[in-house]
Amino acid sequence: MAEKTRYSDSELEEFRAIINEKLKQAYSDYDQLKNALNNLDGNDTSDTSPTFKVLEEGATTMSKEEAGRLAQRQMKFIQHLQAALVRIENKTYGICRETGKLIPKERLRAVPHATLSIEAKGEKKH
Numbered sequence: 287m288a289e290k291t292r293y294s295d296s297e298l299e300e301f302r303a304i305i306n307e308k309l310k311q312a313y314s315d316y317d318q319l320k321n322a323l324n325n326l327d328g329n330d331t332s333d334t335s336p337t338f339k340v341l342e343e344g345a346t347t348m349s350k351e352e353a354g355r356l357a358q359r360q361m362k363f364i365q366h367l368q369a370a371l372v373r374i375e376n377k378t379y380g381i382c383r384e385t386g387k388l389i390p391k392e393r394l395r396a397v398p399h400a401t402l403s404i405e406a407k408g409e410k411k412h
Contacts, residue, residue: 290388293380297391302374305367305398312364319357323350366399382406 293301373379380389384406393400 291381292377293388295377298374298377298379301379301394301398302371304395305370305374308398309364309367309371312360312367316357316360316364319353319360323353323357363399370399384409 370379380391380394381387382389382403383401385403387403389400389403393404
């Protein structure tokens with residue numbers, strides 16, 4: 287029997303559902319990070335406790351930088367998930383960009399935006 291060159295439409299739909307669920311969570315996380323970033327220097331009622339005011343300026347800056355980095359990282363993750371949805375539409379999802387072979391389902395379930403098989407990823411490190 288010939289080696290499978292792409293996932294079936296029903297398999298692609300399974301991955302689409304996984305990716306959409308991850309996207310929903312990723313957008314929620316991103317919004318929380320953005321809100322945290324916006325509230326770090328705000329004087330609204332959520333930060334009226336005296337202990338919150340004790341934070342030093344340096345610690346506040348560090349927190350802002352960290353929140354900014356996390357928000358950027360989250361947006362990059364969202365973009366990777368969106369690109370995976372495009373690959374599903376193009377029916378190229380799950381195909382290793384280095385070897386051209388199918389990436390195992392287990393890997394895609396764990397890392398649904400993967401574009402490299404474990405073997406190809408391992409070769410990149412050397």
